[in-house]
Each structure stands twice: as C-alpha cells, then as structure tokens.
Amino acid sequence: MRRFRLMALLAGAAALLVSLSGAAQAQTEPGIDSLRQARQAAEMRDRQRLLELLDDQQALESALADAREAHAQASREDAALRIEAAARALNGARLKSRQSEQDDTLAGLLSTLARHSSEVRNALGDDSWLTLGDTPLPPRLDDAEVLEQRHLEDVVDSLAALTRATGQAAAMTLPVVEPGGDVREREVVRLGDFGAFTPNALLARRGAGDSPALEPDTPKEVSRWLADYANGDGRTLAVDPTRGSVLDALTQRPTLWQRFHQGGYVGYVVVTLGVLGLLAAALQYAYLLLVSARVRRQRRAPDALQPNNPLGRVLLRFARLDKAQPPEALEARLDEAVLAELPRLERGQPLVKLLAAIAPLLGLLGTVTGMIVTFQAITVFGTGDPQLMAGGISQALVTTVLGLVTAVPLLFAQTALSSRSRALTQLIEGQASAALATHLEAQQPEHLAEAGHDPAPPLA
Numbered sequence: 001m002r003r004f005r006l007m008a009l010l011a012g013a014a015a016l017l018v019s020l021s022g023a024a025q026a027q028t029e030p031g032i033d034s035l036r037q038a039r040q041a042a043e044m045r046d047r048q049r050l051l052e053l054l055d056d057q058q059a060l061e062s063a064l065a066d067a068r069e070a071h072a073q074a075s076r077e078d079a080a081l082r083i084e085a086a087a088r089a090l091n092g093a094r095l096k097s098r099q100s101e102q103d104d105t106l107a108g109l110l111s112t113l114a115r116h117s118s119e120v121r122n123a124l125g126d127d128s129w130l131t132l133g134d135t136p137l138p139p140r141l142d143d144a145e146v147l148e149q150r151h152l153e154d155v156v157d158s159l160a161a162l163t164r165a166t167g168q169a170a171a172m173t174l175p176v177v178e179p180g181g182d183v184r185e186r187e188v189v190r191l192g193d194f195g196a197f198t199p200n201a202l203l204a205r206r207g208a209g210d211s212p213a214l215e216p217d218t219p220k221e222v223s224r225w226l227a228d229y230a231n232g233d234g235r236t237l238a239v240d241p242t243r244g245s246v247l248d249a250l251t252q253r254p255t256l257w258q259r260f261h262q263g264g265y266v267g268y269v270v271v272t273l274g275v276l277g278l279l280a281a282a283l284q285y286a287y288l289l290l291v292s293a294r295v296r297r298q299r300r301a302p303d304a305l306q307p308n309n310p311l312g313r314v315l316l317r318f319a320r321l322d323k324a325q326p327p328e329a330l331e332a333r334l335d336e337a338v339l340a341e342l343p344r345l346e347r348g349q350p351l352v353k354l355l356a357a358i359a360p361l362l363g364l365l366g367t368v369t370g371m372i373v374t375f376q377a378i379t380v381f382g383t384g385d386p387q388l389m390a391g392g393i394s395q396a397l398v399t400t401v402l403g404l405v406t407a408v409p410l411l412f413a414q415t416a417l418s419s420r421s422r423a424l425t426q427l428i429e430g431q432a433s434a435a436l437a438t439h440l441e442a443q444q445p446e447h448l449a450e451a452g453h454d455p456a457p458p459l460a
Contacts, residue, residue, distance in 0.1 A: 117141055124137060270399065281410070295309050315431070318436070337432070360407050
C-alpha cells in the first residue's frame, strides 16, 4: 500500500513539474494556451482518478479480481480451442488413413451411389407426387469423401420407403391452391406416384416446392368416382398414366359454347338462321296439329259444319253453291275452295326449305374465310408455330359443322311440315269429292225420271 502511495506522490510531482514548465512556456507562446490548458485539465482528472483508486483499496481489489477472472476465462477458451483443433487434426488423419486403405472399387462405388442418389432426388423433386407427405428422399453424397456404412443404409432405406409409397394410397392434410388463388388445408389422397386428388377434384403440380392446385375442369364423371372412393363407396379411380398430359388435354378441350364462338361471324349467322327456321317450323307444325284436331272433330260431326277448320269451310262453301249448275262447274268451284285453304296449310314451308339450302352454303363460306385467315397467318409468321394457324382452321371446320348441323334439322322439319300438310290436303280433297259425289248420286234419279227411264233395279 505504501508503494502505491509513493507512486501516486511521484506522479503528482511529475504532473506539477509538467504544469509549471507548461505555464512558463505558455508565457512565451500565448497562441497555444487553450490547448495546453485542456491537456492540463485532462491530466489533472486522470491523476485525481488514480489517487481515488489508490485510496479505495476495495475497488482496486475488485478490479484486480475481475482482471484475473477474465484471464482465467480466456485461458479456458484457449485450452478448449486447442483440444478441438487436436481432435480435428486426429479426425483428419483418421480419414486420410481410411481413404488410403480403400481401393478404387470402393471409390467408384461411392461415386456411383452419389450420382444415382442425386438423380433420384432431382427426378422426384420436380413434379413427383411422392414428395407430398413425409416420405424420405435419398441423401446427397456429393460432399462425402469416404464411403461409410451409414451412407449405404440411408440410401437403401429411402429407396425402400419410396418403393412402398408407390404402391400405397395415403391420406393426408395438405395446403391446396384453390381456383381463385387462395390456399386452404384440404384432405388429400395420394395414389402412389400416379396422382393425388381431393374428394371433389383432381390435383395438379405447378412446380417444385409449390402446393398442389385443384383442377377446375375435372370431368363430372371423374368427380363422382373420386367422391365415392374417398367415402369408401367405390373402388374406381381415374389415373393419368402420362403424368399430366391427358389431364392437360382434357382441361384445354373447349366446351360447346367455346366451339360455337370459334366459328366467328359466319357461325353466328348460320346459327341465327337455323334458330329462325326451327322456330317458324315449330309454330307451323303446332298450327297443323291444331287444324288436324279440328278436322277430326268435324269428321265426327258431318252435319254440324264449323268454320274453324278447313274441311268445315270447304263444305260450307259447297253447301252455299247453286246445285242446279252442271257437275263440271260444281267440281271447279269445289277445287277452288280447296285451293284457297292450301296457303294456310303450307305456310312456312318455303322459308324452312330455303334456310335448309342456305345453311350448308354459309358453312362453305365460313370454310373459305377460315382458310384465307390460315394462309394469311402462314404468309406473315410461316409454318413454324402451328398455334398461329389453329384459329383459321378452327373457324373453317366449325362453320362447316354448324352449316351441316343447322341444315339437317331444318330438312327434317320441312319434311314433317310437308307430310302433315299433304295429309290434311288429301283428307280435305277426299271429303270434298265425297260430298260432290253424294250430291251427284242424289241428283241422278231425278234426271232419269225426267228422261222417262226407270232406274236400274238393284243387284241381287
């Protein structure tokens, strides 16, 4: 303790001498007084702190204890690092010794095992359904320097687990991307490496590491199979053996409405004319059915003639004729009455026949315009990309189909109208002829009596 106090006194004396010499020099150099005063103030503060530390023995001992503890901690860390370095050196020497003991066969086996393990991981990591769930993948052995037994065991165990998974249907809960883009937890059934599905739709892989996505265009029949299988009510499943090609083709297959739009403006015109023709045919056929029903009622009541049907109107007109006219005149008047009813019975047939003839011609027009569009695409872009020509070819084929599909029903409708109207016309003509024949037969005995001839006796 005395030694510390002595050192403090010596330090104070030295500082006092320095300050005195500084003061003397300051008188000669007044330009740097401020700097020297600041240095002297700092030295005085340091000397004061040193004196306080020397006077406070407990603080000095505490600082010394802290320094010794820090030194001991540093020594322990240094010893631990030395031990770790020695262990690393020993391990490196052991590995070098083992590597030198292995021959070229084991080295080649390690290289082959590492290559195949990486190939399996790369193949399954892209779009395989086996990566769903907790099925382990083979480890990567690119950094392995020495073939060890655990390497073989890990690879064999992972391959065995993958092989078992390919023949199993596993149920799990996974995040699934909805058609709107939302990700939700759903119950998923993984069918080996062939596919995965929910109880409502098939799933598709969009990329490595991404969640599977629902296929919004899953066929309805396939959806029913999946629901029955998930509920345990069926054993039928839909599997895409091409790993997505058939499913992509099904999802990209256009619907009937999309096919209709591929026909373009010509297709719209064809379908519009077909709808108008079928509407006119339906209205006329309904009218003919109504007329047929009224004619049947009229035939059942020949004495009560009604003007609401063609047969009744013809017979009423015949009844109003002058029966004293010659038979040829009566027949001509009766034919005139029948012909007056034909326009109503044959109404709409010329229009339906015309539309049935125009529809294929419009389809041919669409075919020609579609081929023109195709050749224009070939002229501008060449034949390298078939998708650029698909629009024109689709228009050409769809318009042809629309023209034929429109013409065929119109032909059937025109045939039905013609048959029905012809049957009614023949019926009216027959009934009119029968009425004329009845009248003439009734007038024949009177003419024979006026001529002085007896009527022929009836045949036995």
